[in-house]
Amino acid sequence: MADMNFTGPEPDLQDLLAARPPLQMHAQDGLCLEGVPLNAIADAHGTPVWVYGAATMRARFAALRDAFAAEGVPMHIHYAVKANDHLAILNLFREQGAGADVVSIGEFLRATKAGVAAQNIVYSGVGKSASELETALGAGIGQINVESAEEVEMISGIAMRLCVVANIALRMNPDVDAGTHAKITTGLAENKFGIAAEDIPALYARAAKLPGVKAVGIAMHIGSQILSTEPYRLAYEKGAEMIRSLREAGQSVEVLDLGGGLGIGYQDEPGLNPSAFAAVVRQVTDGLGVKLMMEPGRYLVGPAGLLVGSVILQKQAGKRFLVLDAAMNELMRPAMYEAWHGILPVGAAAYQNPTTPADVVGPICESADIFAKDRQLPDLQPGARIALLDAGAYGAVMSSAYNARPRAAAVLVDAGGFQLITKRQEIAALWEDEILPRT
Numbered sequence: 001m002a003d004m005n006f007t008g009p010e011p012d013l014q015d016l017l018a019a020r021p022p023l024q025m026h027a028q029d030g031l032c033l034e035g036v037p038l039n040a041i042a043d044a045h046g047t048p049v050w051v052y053g054a055a056t057m058r059a060r061f062a063a064l065r066d067a068f069a070a071e072g073v074p075m076h077i078h079y080a081v082k083a084n085d086h087l088a089i090l091n092l093f094r095e096q097g098a099g100a101d102v103v104s105i106g107e108f109l110r111a112t113k114a115g116v117a118a119q120n121i122v123y124s125g126v127g128k129s130a131s132e133l134e135t136a137l138g139a140g141i142g143q144i145n146v147e148s149a150e151e152v153e154m155i156s157g158i159a160m161r162l163c164v165v166a167n168i169a170l171r172m173n174p175d176v177d178a179g180t181h182a183k184i185t186t187g188l189a190e191n192k193f194g195i196a197a198e199d200i201p202a203l204y205a206r207a208a209k210l211p212g213v214k215a216v217g218i219a220m221h222i223g224s225q226i227l228s229t230e231p232y233r234l235a236y237e238k239g240a241e242m243i244r245s246l247r248e249a250g251q252s253v254e255v256l257d258l259g260g261g262l263g264i265g266y267q268d269e270p271g272l273n274p275s276a277f278a279a280v281v282r283q284v285t286d287g288l289g290v291k292l293m294m295e296p297g298r299y300l301v302g303p304a305g306l307l308v309g310s311v312i313l314q315k316q317a318g319k320r321f322l323v324l325d326a327a328m329n330e331l332m333r334p335a336m337y338e339a340w341h342g343i344l345p346v347g348a349a350a351y352q353n354p355t356t357p358a359d360v361v362g363p364i365c366e367s368a369d370i371f372a373k374d375r376q377l378p379d380l381q382p383g384a385r386i387a388l389l390d391a392g393a394y395g396a397v398m399s400s401a402y403n404a405r406p407r408a409a410a411v412l413v414d415a416g417g418f419q420l421i422t423k424r425q426e427i428a429a430l431w432e433d434e435i436l437p438r439t
């Protein structure tokens with residue numbers, strides 16, 4: 001199965017373990033996350049189950065924050081809620097000092113429920129409805145990243161009615177190829193996102209005159225799972241150039257929002273290095289005199305999450321299929337993006353046995369319900385547990401109840417213990433909101 005942007009050799013079980021310090025193999029307890037045996041979690045809460053490591057998330061936040069500090073660049077980090085919107089996780093990043101980046105009123109209300117102040121929330125997205133904007137503005141949202149001229153007018157009208165002033169940044173589409181999967185590229189002229197550079201000056205001038213809105217700056221987001229700093233450099237240079245020319249035209253520009261997109265090493269390819277990223281940001285924005293913001297999601301949570309499943313059966317049908325109790329309704333990324341996820345057995349004994357190729361699949365009635373093709377894995381009998389790695393971002397948030405499969409439980413590992421943070425959905429909850437028509 002092709003990875004989004006990496007075609008190197010597949011790492012083996014030992015490579016996967018060695019590249020992920022939060023994971024340890026314990027001779028008796030088997031695979032552990034941050035010292036906590038996954039078997040203990042699965043015994044307590046069943047499978048499939050999402051498991052997130054709090055220390056890993058905190059460490060990744062600190063690495064990003066420290067990379068900017070080392071460059072002397074003050075950076076306001078707004079966690080992109082869409083990557084993993086669990087209240088426990090939003091709360092964790094709030095405690096680290098992060099604001100939130102949201103793309104719907106549901107995400108906005110989730111973030112505020114987790115204690116993020118409305119003032120520390122940025123609202124992005126190509127289609128915000130009037131009622132969503134009204135709620136966000138009424139609650140005192142900090143900034144709205146606007147994606148069209150139509151939206152500027154809409155916000156002005158709503159803000160006037162509410163007697164508030166909306167801080168808006170114009171999302172500029174820099175027409176830069178982020179070098180990532182087509183489905184997660186957002187900064188090309190052909191993509192639906194943002195405003196073309198040539199349209200920004202007139203729209204900025206219009207916004208500066210409109211009542212109810214204050215044009216505060218420029219926002220960008222060129223895509224996700226970006227592994228090179230070069231597309232960022234190109235995009236941010238265009239953003240900096242735009243800010244200079246807006247100022248020459250007499251506009252006030254206070255903010256540059258750099259978006260998210262920092263990629264991680266799913267297949268042990270080097271992820272985007274925060275220090276290299278911070279250095280590019282410093283070089284491009286040096287002397288620009290703006291408040292810098294960014295909106296990372298995947299980088300902060302991706303490597304901190306696992307999806308733990310159990311083998312239902314090992315089917316021989318010309319080739320070996322490992323059929324799991326986890327499926328594409330939990331982790332969509334392989335079906336949606338042909339994404340590669342590492343897979344590790346949870347039991348220690350499995351690591352002593354020879355590996356042979358197997359297709360790792362879920363039980364859903366779709367040929368796309370496949371996590372890995374021809375993956376080298378040991379013999380795994382029914383009941384054996386496996387962990388799908390790097391599933392913390394764009395995992396649970398994209399899950400569904402397809403095939404009437406209740407949503408999986410989620411557990412947070414912290415300080416050597418673990419806690420349930422989402423209960424497994426009851427089967428009856430699948431239809432509790434449904435109404436049978438009267439006959």
Ligand SMILES: Cc1ncc(COP(=O)(O)O)c(C=O)c1O
Pocket residue numbers: 080082083101124125221223224225259260261262295296297298299393
């Ligand atoms: C506007 C915006 N900001 C931030 C992000 C977060 O991206 P990532 O999780 O790749 O950091 C996204 C996701 O695509 C986005 O659309």
